[in-house]
Amino acid sequence: xxxxxxxxxxxxxxxxxxxxxxxxxxxxxxxxxxxxxxxxxxxxxxxxxxxxxxxxxxxxxxxxxxxxxxxxxxxxxxxxxxxxxxxxxxxxxxxxxxxxxxxxxxxxxxxxxxxxxxxxxxxxxxxxxxxxxxxxxxxxxxxxxxxxxxxxxxxxxxxxxxxxxxxxxxxxxxxxxxxxxxxxxxxxxxxxxxxxxxx
Numbered sequence: 001x002x003x004x005x006x007x008x009x010x011x012x013x014x015x016x017x018x019x020x021x022x023x024x025x026x027x028x029x030x031x032x033x034x035x036x037x038x039x040x041x042x043x044x045x046x047x048x049x050x051x052x053x054x055x056x057x058x059x060x061x062x063x064x065x066x067x068x069x070x071x072x073x074x075x076x077x078x079x080x081x082x083x084x085x086x087x088x089x090x091x092x093x094x095x096x097x098x099x100x101x102x103x104x105x106x107x108x109x110x111x112x113x114x115x116x117x118x119x120x121x122x123x124x125x126x127x128x129x130x131x132x133x134x135x136x137x138x139x140x141x142x143x144x145x146x147x148x149x150x151x152x153x154x155x156x157x158x159x160x161x162x163x164x165x166x167x168x169x170x171x172x173x174x175x176x177x178x179x180x181x182x183x184x185x186x187x188x189x190x191x192x193x194x195x196x197x198x199x
Contacts, residue, residue: 003029005186007032008121008125011108011125014107014108014123015041015070016104016105016106016107016108017038017105017106017107017108017109017110018036018037018038018071018073018099018102018106018108018109018110018136019036019037019038019039019052019109019110019111019112019130019134019135019137019138019139019140020035020036020095020098020099020109020110020111020112020117020134020137020140021034021035021095021111021112021130021131021137021138021140021141021144022034022035022094022095022112022144023037023090023141023144023145023148024085024144024148024168024169025091026170026171027168027169027170027189028169028171028175028179028188028189028192028194028195029079029155029162029164029169029175029185029187029188029195030074030079030148030151030152030155030164030168030169031076031077031078031079031082031094031148031151032077032082032087032090032091032094033074033075033076033093033094033144033145033147033148033151034074034075034091034094034095034097034098034104034140034144034180035072035073035074035075035098035139035141035142035143035144035147036072036073036074036075036095036101036102036104036106036140037066037070037071037072037073037136037137037139037140038070038071038101038104038106038167039066039069039070039135039136039139040069040070040093043069043070043090044135045062045065045066046137046173047061047062048062048138048139048142049132049133049136049137049138050131050132050141051131051141051142051144051145051146052131052141054142055108056136056149057093058118059142059145059146060146061144062133063142063143063146066142066143067143069110071102071103071104071106071140072100072103072143073097073098073100073101073102073103073118074098074101074143074144074147075093075094075095075096075097075098075099075100075101076094076097076147076148077091077093077094077097078113078187078188079112079172079186079187079188079190080186081093081189082189082191083189083190083191086164087169087189088115092115092118093115093116093117095111096117096118096119096120098140098144099117100121101146106122107122107123108123108124109122109124109125110124110125110127110128110130110134110136110137110138111125111126111127111137111138112126112127112129112130112134112178113126113127113128113130114126114128115132117123126199136154144175149168152165152168152169153165155169159185159187161178161181161182162175162178162179162182162185163178169187171193171194176194179194179195179198180198183198184198
């Protein structure tokens with residue numbers, strides 16, 4: 001991983017920079033989940049990387065380290081709200097909720113992607129591929145992924161016929177077959193492709 005440094009000069013004054021990222025834009029079921037992380041100065045866990053580049057075991061190990069040493073906030077938006085406001089707005093809302101769930105206040109925010117959530121009330125910068133370039137955003141991607149996977153594992157207990165613990169709600173062949181056989185669950189996003197066709 002390469003890390004950002006060329007931040008705009010105004011960001012150099014901040015000690016508590018929160019990294020924000022979300023997971024779960026693409027699934028047909030379950031919430032979109034975001035995390036905000038403020039890493040302590042000098043804290044860089046070995047193996048820290050974008051969550052998509054890590055195994056489940058690596059994510060769990062790193063998430064435990066991050067939660068022990070860093071300020072962490074998690075926010076999520078469930079499927080019915082995603083259907084009502086669309087996935088882009090739901091992702092931004094989840095990031096805003098994660099930011100305000102931090103147990104210590106951030107002085108500024110660095111956000112993965114192109115958009116800055118409204119209402120953060122601090123200087124904020126969107127960074128394309130930020131989860132590959134900024135340590136705090138990579139940490140947020142790991143926290144969000146681990147949190148969402150845990151939610152979908154619980155969903156698999158409540159709705160075992162869909163196999164949510166296997167695909168986390170993504171549109172795999174297994175998931176599509178279950179949709180055809182069992183129809184929609186309360187966790188499905190009715191505005192998304194295959195779910196919309198089953199309404």
